Amino acid sequence: xxxxxxxxxxxxxxxxxxxxxxxxxxxxxxxxxxxxxxxxxxxxxxxxxxxxxxxxxxxxxxxxxxxxxxxxxxxxxxxxxxxxxxxxxxxxxxxxxxxxxxxxxxxxxxxxxxxxxxxxxxxxxxxxxxxxxxxxxxxxxxxxxxxxxxxxxxxxxxxxxxxxxxxxxxxxxxxxxxxxxxxxxxxxxxxxxxxxxxxxxxxxxxxxxxxxxxxxxxxxxxxxxxxxxxxxxxxxxxxxxxxxxxxxxxxxxxxxxxxxxxxxxxxxxxxxxxxxxxxxxxxxxxxxxxxxxxxxxxxx
Amino acid sequence: xxxxxxxxxxxxxxxxxxxxxxxxxxxxxxxxxxxxxxxxxxxxxxxxxxxxxxxxxxxxxxxxxxxxxxxxxxxxxxxxxxxxxxxxxxxxxxxxxxxxxxxxxxxxxxxxxxxxxxxxxxxxxxxxxxxxxxxxxxxxxxxxxxxxxxxxxxxxxxxxxxxxxxxxxxxxxxxxxxxxxxxxxxxxxxxxxxxxxxxxxxxxxxxxxxxxxxxxxxxxxxxxxxxxxxxxxxxxxxxxxxxxxxxxxxxxxx
Amino acid sequence: xxxxxxxxxxxxxxxxxxxxxxxxxxxxxxxxxxxxxxxxxxxxxxxxxxxxxxxxxxxxxxxxxxxxxxxxxxxxxxxxxxxxxxxxxxxxxxxxxxxxxxxxxxxxxxxxxxxxxxxxxxxxxxxxxxxxxxxxxxxxxxxxxxxxxxxxxxxxxxxxxxxxxxxxxxxxxxxxxxxxxxxxxxxxxxxxxxxxxxxxxxxxxxxxxxxxxxxxxxxxxxxxxxxxxxxxxxxxxxxxxxxxxxxxxxxxxxxxxxxxxxxxxxxxxxxxxxxxxxxxxxxxxxxxxxxxxxxxxxxxxxxxxxxxxxxxxxxx
Numbered sequence: 009x010x011x012x013x014x015x016x017x018x019x020x021x022x023x024x025x026x027x028x029x030x031x032x033x034x035x036x037x038x039x040x041x042x043x044x045x046x047x048x049x050x051x052x053x054x055x056x057x058x059x060x061x062x063x064x065x066x067x068x069x070x071x072x073x074x075x076x077x078x079x080x081x082x083x084x085x086x087x088x089x090x091x092x093x094x095x096x097x098x099x100x101x102x103x104x105x106x107x108x109x110x111x112x113x114x115x116x117x118x119x120x121x122x123x124x125x126x127x128x129x130x131x132x133x134x135x136x137x138x139x140x141x142x143x144x145x146x147x148x149x150x151x152x153x154x155x156x157x158x159x160x161x162x163x164x165x166x167x168x169x170x171x172x173x174x175x176x177x178x179x180x181x182x183x184x185x186x187x188x189x190x191x192x193x194x195x196x197x198x199x200x201x202x203x204x205x206x207x208x209x210x211x212x213x214x215x216x217x218x219x220x221x222x223x224x225x226x227x228x229x230x231x232x233x234x235x236x237x238x239x240x241x242x243x244x245x246x247x248x249x250x251x252x253x254x255x256x257x258x259x260x261x262x263x264x265x266x267x268x269x270x271x272x273x274x275x276x277x278x279x280x281x282x283x284x285x286x287x288x289x290x291x292x293x294x295x296x297x298x299x300x301x302x303x304x305x306x307x308x
Numbered sequence: 309x310x311x312x313x314x315x316x317x318x319x320x321x322x323x324x325x326x327x328x329x330x331x332x333x334x335x336x337x338x339x340x341x342x343x344x345x346x347x348x349x350x351x352x353x354x355x356x357x358x359x360x361x362x363x364x365x366x367x368x369x370x371x372x373x374x375x376x377x378x379x380x381x382x383x384x385x386x387x388x389x390x391x392x393x394x395x396x397x398x399x400x401x402x403x404x405x406x407x408x409x410x411x412x413x414x415x416x417x418x419x420x421x422x423x424x425x426x427x428x429x430x431x432x433x434x435x436x437x438x439x440x441x442x443x444x445x446x447x448x449x450x451x452x453x454x455x456x457x458x459x460x461x462x463x464x465x466x467x468x469x470x471x472x473x474x475x476x477x478x479x480x481x482x483x484x485x486x487x488x489x490x491x492x493x494x495x496x497x498x499x500x501x502x503x504x505x506x507x508x509x510x511x512x513x514x515x516x517x518x519x520x521x522x523x524x525x526x527x528x529x530x531x532x533x534x535x536x537x538x539x540x541x542x543x544x545x546x547x548x549x550x551x552x553x554x555x556x557x558x559x560x561x562x
Numbered sequence: 563x564x565x566x567x568x569x570x571x572x573x574x575x576x577x578x579x580x581x582x583x584x585x586x587x588x589x590x591x592x593x594x595x596x597x598x599x600x601x602x603x604x605x606x607x608x609x610x611x612x613x614x615x616x617x618x619x620x621x622x623x624x625x626x627x628x629x630x631x632x633x634x635x636x637x638x639x640x641x642x643x644x645x646x647x648x649x650x651x652x653x654x655x656x657x658x659x660x661x662x663x664x665x666x667x668x669x670x671x672x673x674x675x676x677x678x679x680x681x682x683x684x685x686x687x688x689x690x691x692x693x694x695x696x697x698x699x700x701x702x703x704x705x706x707x708x709x710x711x712x713x714x715x716x717x718x719x720x721x722x723x724x725x726x727x728x729x730x731x732x733x734x735x736x737x738x739x740x741x742x743x744x745x746x747x748x749x750x751x752x753x754x755x756x757x758x759x760x761x762x763x764x765x766x767x768x769x770x771x772x773x774x775x776x777x778x779x780x781x782x783x784x785x786x787x788x789x790x791x792x793x794x795x796x797x798x799x800x801x802x803x804x805x806x807x808x809x810x811x812x813x814x815x816x817x818x819x820x821x822x823x824x825x826x827x828x829x830x831x832x833x834x835x836x837x838x839x840x841x842x843x844x845x846x847x848x849x850x851x852x853x854x855x856x857x858x859x860x861x862x863x864x865x866x867x868x869x870x871x872x873x874x875x876x877x878x
Contacts, residue, residue: 121852169423189385189414278681
């Protein structure tokens with residue numbers, strides 16, 4: 009067992025982490041908004057944790073709090089992300105569809121170039137030697153795993169609540185939702201902020217895990233990668249981003265024996281999956297289930 | 309009696325075109341008020357102005373003592389104005405029941421956290437909302453299909469569901485945009501009765517856009533006729549029917 | 563900034579701006595017909611650069627599967643450029659066949675096209691990496707044959723340098739823009755293309771073979787992308803198989819800045835971003851990469867439909 013975690017611990021944590029990032033895209037998508045901003049908030053959260061963890065000015069705080077400084081880092085990451093999400097979301101969410109997607113890509117790129125050049129973020133080199141919370145991978149599984157469970161539960165409850173219903177109404181027809189008395193701007197911003205906070209907290213937890221943080225953590229490729237998780241998993245169910253994130257993260261690892269070809273195969277999988285699983289894995293499983301139940305029903 | 313709804317010089321131009329030009333009228337509480345006119349006369353635009361979906365160029369609109377012009381659609385809805393759409397805008401991917409629950413949005417308050425953590429008040433609210441939604445589904449005759457997606461309903465059933473959705477907002481003023489479109493004579497007759505029934509049951513004031521003249525004549529207390537964005541005539545059906553300008557607008561061109 | 567510096571920046575900006583414009587036009591063409599963004603356009607850009615390099619130089623670098631391979635021929639630069647772009651055009655056609663048509667024929671969510679085109683881009687870029695490794699390819703200075711690498715002229719006591727490649731970039735880009743404008747406005751094919759862009763369903767009712775015109779569009783798009791990649795590669799070198807990613811994003815910014823689906827818009831957008839980048843003071847040059855996106859973000863806030871895009875009124 010110890011061997012298993014030694015070999016696969018990193019992968020398991022990464023799978024949970026990527027699923028969480030896919031979930032961060034799922035929230036705005038629930039309200040019909042295609043936002044690719046998550047890598048920006050993820051990067052922000054990581055920088056905040058890395059700075060609190062390494063900067064001399066925070067040394068007294070670290071000494072005073074001991075390991076309790078980590079939850080504080082995550083809280084700070086979440087709060088800062090919420091603030092930035094409000095700042096970006098309020099102007100950007102007036103845009104629709106692909107325009108919003110492009111504005112969020114622009115945000116991610118601007119933020120990346122900023123981090124690449126500021127001294128506080130360590131410039132192009134980034135921040136090294138971020139203190140680890142745990143010595144073993146198992147420890148990180150024990151924080152990413154429960155976070156994933158909590159987020160799934162949160163999402164499930166949200167979807168059945170008044171706010172979740174308003175999100176879905178906006179996704180279906182924004183104008184009609186407005187006429188039904190839903191403050192569409194407010195709810196769109198709320199969905200965007202929830203996604204941003206989640207990505208920020210995940211970033212805050214990932215910096216200690218990865219031990220280092222730099223501008224390559226939040227790039228445009230990642231944006232599209234997360235979108236691929238959601239769409240290939242299935243964008244209409246919370247299980248979609250979970251499955252998509254897990255499988256697509258594990259895939260390159262499973263393809264490792266193929267060496268140089270593995271990224272080529274990975275690309276092919278994206279193409280084939282978009283063609284043959286248009287409603288994602290979850291959607292395909294749903295149709296399959298219906299098919300089986302349907303034929304059984306006919307027999308009886 | 310206090311004026312329930314009063315429009316004064318309501319106007320809207322798109323580029324050079326006056327879609328609605330200097331329209332004034334008032335509606336009394338409990339009235340069923342018809343809006344007729346040829347295609348492109350500006351009837352739907354007037355509804356859009358009244359619900360805030362299209363900004364008003366000039367004029368004012370007072371509803372129960374509040375100025376509505378300049379307010380965003382959701383604020384107007386909250387003040388008690390519900391509507392249906394000419395080309396049905398249901399939440400097609402949501403179930404019939406959820407369509408009605410969405411409409412309860414303005415009658416409920418629970419936020420992100422109270423909803424997710426299902427506090428006692430949020431739970432109570434949700435139960436009430438669902439009960440209300442079921443009651444209205446029963447009323448529009450779709451109770452047995454509560455969990456079907458609205459997009460799967462036939463055209464006529466979608467119209468009924470949309471009317472139900474507007475009722476679930478518990479409005480004081482209900483705007484119906486061609487509710488009888490696509491219905492046969494029997495259904496139209498039944499709809500007339502139904503509209504009266506809901507007016508009495510929910511103490512509604514109703515404005516209705518309708519092409520089918522007999523339906524309007526039989527149903528409405530008063531009628532306004534629009535032509536090229538301008539108000540041509542206003543008054544009780546019998547009177548409007550005799551108005552030479554109205555006859556001209558309807559028959560002159562043909 | 564003195565007049566000479568200003569002139570130098572202006573020349574640099576116009577030259578790079580014109581190549582941004584033709585690159586962005588590749589996105590624009592596809593967007594105006596299918597209403598989707600082709601994320602593989604950056605990969606086609608990269609492919610074009612490598613193709614032109616290999617044909618002009620006749621030899622590969624020292625890493626990857628093709629390490630130290632010599633081609634039995636090498637072509638003059640103009641021919642290599644043209645052939646590289648034509649091959650890229652066919653690559654564009656391949657992208658359409660693999661990533662777009664299967665989705666279209668199944669009536670899939672247009673968002674999926676983002677993922678499938680990204681998938682194709684991943685395949686292409688990693689295949690290139692497998693073949694040529696990730697070393698930097700720089701075009702030799704004598705690639706233009708007899709032409710000198712740069713011309714200088716004096717204004718007062720200062721010197722202004724115009725690199726030959728800048729002149730080539732500008733003239734080729736302008737010629738392509740002119741050719742494209744002619745094609746679209748004055749030929750039967752162009753009319754049919756506009757018809758398809760206006761309304762696919764109506765066009766097919768009128769007997770236009772829509773699928774064939776979509777293929778044409780992807781060929782043109784790939785041609786422009788490959789040409790842009792070759793030109794940028796000649797000017798700044800090919801910084802490895804991923805070098806198209808940055809330009810790919812910048813091209814998107816240019817297209818949106820000008821207005822999704824507008825040809826004059828792409829030129830205006832390209833020039834704006836090219837000039838803005840050229841005029842970034844040297845002490846802030848590290849922020850140059852963000853200029854395009856800052857412009858994009860601001861432009862979207864002010865005019866969500868782009869600078870030269872049309873406003874559409876949503877019908878209730």
